[in-house]
Amino acid sequence: MPEAPRHDGPGLYLHVPFCSAICPYxxxxxxxxxxxxxxRFVDTLLAEAELWREDAHRLAPGRFDTLYLGGGTPSALAPAELARLLDGVAARLPLRSDVWIFxxxxxEDVDRRSLDAWRDLGVRTLSLGVQSFDPASLxxxxxxxxxxTARRSVGEALATGFHTVSVDLIFGLPRQGSASWGRDLDTLVELSPQHLSCYQLTIHEGTPFGFRARRGELAELAEDAQGELYAQAHEVLAAAGWSAYEVSSFARSPEHHSRHNRKYWRHVPYLGLGPSAHSFELGAPGRARRWWNERKLGAWTRRVEARDKPLAGEEGLAAEQLALEAVFLGLRTAAGLDLEAVRRRWGVDLAALNRERFAAWVEAGFVDRAGGVLRPTPRGLAVADGLAxxxxLGGSDVSR
Ligand code: SF4
Incomplete structure (x- = not known):
């Protein structure tokens, strides 16, 4: 079997598709x-977990060590429904007794009662979809x-005693300047949660923002302006003692890095349940498989109720594709791209194939090289996808 990082067991992701209203982006x-x-959704998700009861032991021989409730907005489920979901999953799938729950x-779903209930359910990382502290941006x-409400939710979550309180912020709104983004960052630093996920606004086709963009009413911020706001985040947060450990992820100390997301970045297996959830497993040496569920709630529900695993598609991943993914993922994380690990796991000798390219990156200040690992600098993180x-890759015919 290909080698997986020893300290990471497989992860479990549960997609809860409900939101109180749908955001236009x-x-x-x-x-x-x-x-x-x-x-009905909780009943169906438990029925899907039941369909995986046997296979989950193959996927997670060492038991799942993280359980991520994402969406959507899992907090839209009442604490009693969340408790029923977590108990039911634990009865069907192999979870470690100290599983880390996100x-x-x-x-708007945060109050003293919900916070206490989530903590009592074993939630250790609470991730708050704040997005901005500015009224016009919100x-x-x-x-x-x-x-x-955004400020109060962060303050009360911190007082409840979760191991990690994470805040999501979005930057790069049309016409956003450094002053308004700076105020968001200052407020975050003042509130002092332990983790930040910071995303650039993307306008997707098929969303209300996408339709407005087609009509010429809305446009994404220019790339160089986006880059300046991203650099500003690094500057402000670094001055406050935070550091980026991934393109979109900042933490006040390593103990608050996301144990679940790093599985995605390191090709550690994970099982996703719920509509649109993705899964990944390692197979024969140099091969792996990824699959994904029906995206629509109705189709996913019908398949599960018919006792059929609700897969909508799957792909086999050969060594070259996995090496390419390792390049993209590695260059997006502060842990960096481990050239020797890629050679060992996927059989592609990146160091030999890219000797001059990597030397030029070091020279240009995009990466630091320590032994066989290329670690992106903040400048390198900003252009990680372009570098990757x-x-x-040695003439392999893989799609990028
Ligand atoms: S952005 Fe988040 S809160 Fe808004 S509709 Fe999408 S999942 Fe729900």
Missing amino acids: CDFSVLTGGETAHR LEANP AFLGRRHDPA ASVE
Whole structure:
């Protein structure tokens, strides 16, 4: 079997597709729904877990060590439904007794009772979809909370005693300048959660923002302006003692790095349940497989209720494709691209194929090289995908 990082067991992802309203930029598989829809969804997710009962032991011989509740907005489920979901999953799938539970929540769902309930359910990382502390930005993004609610949710979450409180922020809104982004960053530093996920606004086809863009009413911020806002985030956060450990992820210390997301970055197996969820498993040496579920709630529900695993597609991944992914993923993380690990795991000798290219990156200040590892600098992180796309893989015919 290919070697996986020893300290990471497989991860489990549960996709909860409900939101109280749909944001105009959202490209996820989401919908609104009341209590009855929530109850049926939990029943169906547990039925899907049952379909994986046997195979999960093959996927996770050492048991799942992270469980990520994402969406959508899992906090839209009442704590009693979340408890039923977690208990039911634990009864069907092999979870470690100290499984690390992540929960995504929106600020408007946060109050003392919900926070206490989530903590008592074993949630250790609470991720808050704040997006901005600025009233005009929140209104533009179609969010349901105001800045006061955003601040209060972070403060109360910190007081509840989760191991990690993470805040999501979005930058690069049309016409956003450094002053408004700077105020968001300053507020974050002042509130002092332990983790930040910071995303650039992308306008997707088929969303309300996508339609407005087609009509010429909206445009993404120019790339160089985006780059300046990204650099500003690094500067402000570094001055406050934070560091980026991935293109979009900052933390105040390594103990708050996401144990779940790093599985995606390191080709550690994971099982995803729920509509649109993706899964990954290692197979024969140099090969792996990825599959994904039906995206629509209705199709996913019908398949599961017919006792059919609700897969919508799958792909086998050969060594060259896995090496290419390792390049893209490695250059997006501060841990960097481990050339020797890629040679060992996927049989591609990147160092020999890219000797001059990598030396030029070091010279230009995009990466630091320590032994066989290329670690992107903040400058390199900003252009990580462009660097990765230029890497020579030895004539392999893989799609980029
Ligand atoms: S809250 Fe998040 S998942 Fe829900 S609609 Fe908005 S962006 Fe999409």
